[in-house]
Amino acid sequence: MSSKTAGADPIELLETAFRSAMGAALGDEYAETDPIIKSSQNPQFGDYQANFAMGLAKRLGRKPRDLAQEVVDALDLSAVAEPAEVAGPGFINIRLKPGALGHLLDAMDQEALGVQPDPDPHSVAIDLCGVNVAKQMHVGHLRSTIIGDAIARIYERRGRKVFRENHLGDWGLPIAMVIDQLRRAETDLDRLTLPDLDRAYRDAQLSARADVRGLARAMEPPVAGPHRRAELEEQNAGAHEAMENAKRTLVKLQQGDPSIREDWEKLIRVTMDAVYESYELLNVRLGPANNRGESFFRDRLPDVIDAFVREGVAVEDEGALVVRFEDRDRPLLIRKSDGGFLYATTDLAAVRFRVHDLGATRVIYVVDARQRDHFRDIFDAAKKIGWDRTADGAAAELVHIPFGSVLGEDKRPLKTRSGENVTLRSLLVQAIERGEKEVISRAEDPAAPTHGAPRSELQRIGQAVGIGAVKYADLSNDLVRDYVFNFDRMIAFEGRTGPYLQYAHARICSIFARAEIDPESLRDRAVLPDEPEEKTLALMLLKYGGVVDDVARSLEPHRLCTYLYELADAYSSFYQKCPVLKADEASVRDSRLRLSDLTRRVLQDGLDLLGIEAPQRM
């Protein structure tokens, strides 16, 4: 504990003490061994425990309990804890002294709230959202956007420079197909609406996407009927023509044809304006500055190919250029046999840019789990050519966060009743409407703190509540799993939901509002957790910095969600049992006010890391 910002997390303090005891009891070389300090699950085992003894005894061929006892005998924790006890097969249980708890909370009572800065001075690049400019955002974009934004906020909170990279689908054949389709339908691009665009996208897909596989299948035994075959052949002929048109349009676009170029820009303007509106509703920190999509990398693709050829990492195969891997059959195609580039080519250009130009030592892809294989190949190809090292020689880690799909009640990917993709906007509007409805109806109660508040404020709160419910529901699951989207459950506002956390926060705000106390004025008052509920709350508060650190490392925001729920839960129990403003003694009241203030700030800060607002009242 040498640094000026002595960590508030007692785990560090205990680690230091244990290391020195292990050195003293077992020999200096053991002062480097990890004592494996964890907070205890069950209060009967104390507040913290050291779990090193079992594993270490195994390696030393000794009895774990004896080993544990020797270290305990050399341990001096008298300043902060009761004497440590050896229990079970060799666990060491530690119980903090109430006074120490107060001092640790004092140490935590700073702007950082116990969150430690990340020692890595390099930046982090996060690939998120990945909107396709040829169509409207749909539920598929929800997760990537809010998970990516939350992770970005967590890294920023720990002092890292973060580049949120919105890898727009704004170039290539699909765009050319849509432009073609719009021209064919003689759509006025100055009046282009999103439904027009979605229709054009779908029609373009239908007319151009040949049912090649269907045809191939129909030709294999058992051969499909002649009628079906003729139908497929006709489709394919039409598809072929549409595809050829699109390719010609793409060439013109690439050559800078002014008229095509103009249409392309109009198209992007229409979709992106709507995208920015959704960002606003979602409360994510994304805007035009984050756009770095396929069109940005288009000029770098030939150089990517050159590099792979020059370094001998890619080889020709059946006319295409591929990267092969030792441990799998599937190669990665980086150039088609007709000389065209693929999305893999763009992704490799992006890896290089993020590591070399942005200097990121962690490049995080928040892209759904279906692209697992793809990113595995991309990352391995990047490693083969050495693009996993920054200009100043630091190793860059490429990580894919393979999140699961949003499902409907039927356990199939979420669709509207008519089978269309659910637009993100309609989903957000619905969430906001329900949030507003709840907030407004509760404000009708004359006893409610929101009673008589202006409608505009109630709407603002309702939006925060509705969006908070959706975000918490999404972020609180382990990301790799699919999850069932259920509005009623996430907006029930009961139990483990976003609004529960917001409620706990608002309730603390109203304590200070009611008493007209400025929390700053209490900074010199002692905090003395005495009741069990106070102690539980205090221990929970001290975990915050460690949780943020853990989530930044593991990229599992649901751990932060769980923590915040447990904190709010601990506060609710405390609030029920321990009168704050009505405490019998002034010293108890002040102590509880400080506990309340710290809880409020951690809730607000933690919710902010999740991109969830914390209204003062609701």
Next chain:
RNA sequence: GCACGUGUAGCUCAAUUGGAUAGAGCAUCGGCCUUCGAAGCCGAGGGUUGCAGGUUCGAGUCCUGCCACGUGUGCCA
């Protein structure tokens, strides 16, 4: 076919990355508002962690083999 992923309470999910008696929420049942916000609190019931082996002081977690579901799978992105 092959590869990857997921199987935990009636439902939706956790489980400090191998630690002590597998925990929450919803739903069900029973208590708590003339004292700081009941969107709340306290309590009860509910489990062969898909199945079978294995590794070790200890396995929901690691290994092997099955089963079920899902996703991906050479010139779309």
